[in-house]
Amino acid sequence: MPVKPDNIESALQEARSFPPPEGFVAHTRLDSAALEALRREASADHLGFWARMAWEQLQWQRPFTVVLDEADAPNYRWFTDGQLNVSHNCLDVHLAQRGDKVAILFEGEPGDVRRITYRELHAEVCRFANALVALGVTAGDRVVIYLPMVPEAVVAMHACARIGAVHSVVFGGFAHHSLRERIEDAGAKVVITADGGHRGGSVVELKAAVDKAIDGDACPSVQRVVVLRRSGRAVPMVPERDLWWHELTAAHSAECAPVWVDAEHPLFLLYTSGSTGKPKGIQHASAGYLLGAKLTSQWVFDLRDDDVFWCTADVGWVTGHSYVAYGPLSAGATIVMYEGAPTIPDAGRFWKICQTHGVTIFYTAPTALRALMKLGDEIPARYDLSKIRLLGSVGEPINPEAWMWYHRVIGQQRCPIVDTWWQTETGAIMIAPLPGAVATKPGSCTLPLPGIDAAIVNDNGDEVTAPDAGGYLVIRKPWPSMLRTIWRNNDRYLAAYWEKFQNRFYVAGDSAHRDRDGYYWIMGRIDDVLKVSGHRLGTMEIESALVAHPRVAEAAVVGRQHDIKGESVFAYVVCKGARPTGDTSALVQELRDWVAEQLGPIARPDDIRFTDNLPKTRSGKIMRRLLRAVARGEPITQDVSTLENPAIVEQLRGPDTQS
Numbered sequence: 002m003p004v005k006p007d008n009i010e011s012a013l014q015e016a017r018s019f020p021p022p023e024g025f026v027a028h029t030r031l032d033s034a035a036l037e038a039l040r041r042e043a044s045a046d047h048l049g050f051w052a053r054m055a056w057e058q059l060q061w062q063r064p065f066t067v068v069l070d071e072a073d074a075p076n077y078r079w080f081t082d083g084q085l086n087v088s089h090n091c092l093d094v095h096l097a098q099r100g101d102k103v104a105i106l107f108e109g110e111p112g113d114v115r116r117i118t119y120r121e122l123h124a125e126v127c128r129f130a131n132a133l134v135a136l137g138v139t140a141g142d143r144v145v146i147y148l149p150m151v152p153e154a155v156v157a158m159h160a161c162a163r164i165g166a167v168h169s170v171v172f173g174g175f176a177h178h179s180l181r182e183r184i185e186d187a188g189a190k191v192v193i194t195a196d197g198g199h200r201g202g203s204v205v206e207l208k209a210a211v212d213k214a215i216d217g218d219a220c221p222s223v224q225r226v227v228v229l230r231r232s233g234r235a236v237p238m239v240p241e242r243d244l245w246w247h248e249l250t251a252a253h254s255a256e257c258a259p260v261w262v263d264a265e266h267p268l269f270l271l272y273t274s275g276s277t278g279k280p281k282g283i284q285h286a287s288a289g290y291l292l293g294a295k296l297t298s299q300w301v302f303d304l305r306d307d308d309v310f311w312c313t314a315d316v317g318w319v320t321g322h323s324y325v326a327y328g329p330l331s332a333g334a335t336i337v338m339y340e341g342a343p344t345i346p347d348a349g350r351f352w353k354i355c356q357t358h359g360v361t362i363f364y365t366a367p368t369a370l371r372a373l374m375k376l377g378d379e380i381p382a383r384y385d386l387s388k389i390r391l392l393g394s395v396g397e398p399i400n401p402e403a404w405m406w407y408h409r410v411i412g413q414q415r416c417p418i419v420d421t422w423w424q425t426e427t428g429a430i431m432i433a434p435l436p437g438a439v440a441t442k443p444g445s446c447t448l449p450l451p452g453i454d455a456a457i458v459n460d461n462g463d464e465v466t467a468p469d470a471g472g473y474l475v476i477r478k479p480w481p482s483m484l485r486t487i488w489r490n491n492d493r494y495l496a497a498y499w500e501k502f503q504n505r506f507y508v509a510g511d512s513a514h515r516d517r518d519g520y521y522w523i524m525g526r527i528d529d530v531l532k533v534s535g536h537r538l539g540t541m542e543i544e545s546a547l548v549a550h551p552r553v554a555e556a557a558v559v560g561r562q563h564d565i566k567g568e569s570v571f572a573y574v575v576c577k578g579a580r581p582t583g584d585t586s587a588l589v590q591e592l593r594d595w596v597a598e599q600l601g602p603i604a605r606p607d608d609i610r611f612t613d614n615l616p617k618t619r620s621g622k623i624m625r626r627l628l629r630a631v632a633r634g635e636p637i638t639q640d641v642s643t644l645e646n647p648a649i650v651e652q653l654r655g656p657d658t659q660s
């Protein structure tokens with residue numbers, strides 16, 4: 002939640018601490034001595050440390066001699082003269098030793114199961130890569146992937162990586178408007194989608210959304226649409242443009258030599274919300290990104306060859322990139338992929354999957370935990386969770402209550418919990434405990450990983466050292482998996498992450514504080530980015546969608562605390578003509594559905610309140626802090642004397658008109 006980070010004393014005083022369980026430490030990859038040694042090495046020689054990691058962890062086709070190129074800082078470049086291929090580093094490198102090991106254990110929402118070995122995955126990736134080449138896709142071309150959470154999503158990502166094409170995965174929960182915006186900005190040549198995916202007991206009509214997104218003159222860059230058969234539903238196919246995945250790949254060979262690319266060659270774009278304007282295409286580079294994803298998979302998840310690793314994130318989010326598609330595969334792990342919702346057919350689905358597939362490491366978001374926690378301890382108690390040895394959390398702060406439930410009911414007081422702080426922009430986990438080395442505290446992501454120079458600074462950029470004093474979370478030294486730029490908008494990259502402290506630090510956009518032990522506690526966003534069920538939404542995007550409705554003149558969106566979602570969307574709306582009064586429920590419903598239809602169900606406002614106008618300062622700025630206070634029912638502490646229309650405050654508080 003946005004707060005002014007300076008001088009905030011945290012109200013949260015969490016005294017519980019959980020040392021790594023002895024049984025865990027006995028078999029861990031990294032114990033505290035090994036961790037200390039890495040920390041010492043990294044702080045003594047930042048570049049030497051990262052160079053050693055890159056040598057040891059990645060297979061290079063052409064070795065690098067330059068570790069970090071700072072010529073265009075803060076557009077940093079890593080390992081610049083080296084060449085490799087990401088898909089080769091995730092698949093080919095395992096064929097000799099792990100060819101018959103299961104790479105992907107897939108379960109569809111209807112219950113269908115597939116086990117795909119590394120050898121089979123390699124063959125599928127090669128076939129699809131050959132097919133993309135046949136469609137005219139070459140290195141540097143953008144390919145949008147809009148698929149359900151099925152193995153072909155990973156196949157498509159690796160096929161792009163194999164030929165040097167740049168993928169941009171769009172979350173299947175986004176609607177046609179969001180999809181169009183992303184296809185257009187990326188200038189995608191090919192879109193890969195499906196006849197539908199199973200989610201929440203129904204079929205998500207992905208192909209229909211693609212057709213709508215590229216209808217008429219929209220998205221002229223798109224030459225081909227590849228359609229995977231998943232739901233079996235009939236979908237209209239546009240002649241010349243649309244092709245079935247299975248027909249396309251049938252003719253192609255299961256061998257495809259990887260295209261060696263420069264370390265800095267873009268691997269993917271992933272659009273994410275910022276506080277202003279359109280979503281930003283976060284651009285990641287090949288080698289540095291893979292290094293971060295691989296190392297952290299091994300460090301934070303303590304991956305061993307016999308582990309079954311399940312990260313529940315969709316590949317449409319960065320977590321699904323780093324800890325489904327790339328990190329664990331580069332480390333040779335077996336991953337679980339599940340297509341559907343956690344509540345189908347009932348709220349035991351996650352635990353049933355853990356039992357059936359023998360999941361040993363489980364990584365999910367606090368919002369899912371809170372929802373499942375609410376349903377009680379009896380449901381997980383029906384399943385055998387004894388194989389689980391490590392739990393993880395990501396995407397938003399985990400409240401101590403949910404942490405303790407996770408620890409007690411799912412981890413059965415046996416499993417360490419890794420609360421991992423990172424972002425789309427950081428590419429990989431930045432602050433998290435190493436489970437065999439660092440004691441955990443419920444609600445804290447603990448300590449930065451080796452090679453990550455995090456700090457908390459005040460508004461002047463001076464380090465805040467007093468325990469529990471809040472400030473801006475920054476990263477002081479570049480790291481290999483950092484974003485390289487914002488696609489086609491480097492000015493926005495500079496403004497969003499570097500300007501605040503004159504290019505000295507990367508500004509994460511979160512506020513945080515550190516306790517007496519140096520542990521980090523993330524307090525929330527300092528900008529107008531909401532975290533709804535762990536998904537990042539820009540207030541501007543939702544406002545633009547509302548204003549596009551014929552009845553709406555103006556809108557302001559803020560976040561409000563929500564028991565399960567963390568935050569929910571609260572919209573103040575000024576209608577054209579008179580303010581709606583009396584029973585407004587039909588209009589409220591219409592506007593909520595409108596936003597969902599434009600952007601996707603995750604952006605649907607929970608609350609809508611009509612007002613004559615929005616509170617603005619005399620210079621015309623919307624007073625968001627005031628709106629937030631009203632939405633949350635907090636006392637108004639802001640100076641309202643500068644309001645153009647002070648009487649509006651009562652109206653804003655007005656009768657709740659929401660669902």
Ligand code: PRX
Pocket residue numbers: 273319320394395396397398399420421422423424425426446509510511523525526532535536537
């Ligand atoms: O506010 C922080 C929150 O999620 C933001 C990044 O969102 P996104 O790019 O969508 O990536 C989410 C998955 C990595 C951060 O700026 N966040 C992420 N992890 C945590 C967190 N907040 C608190 N604790 C975390 N473990």
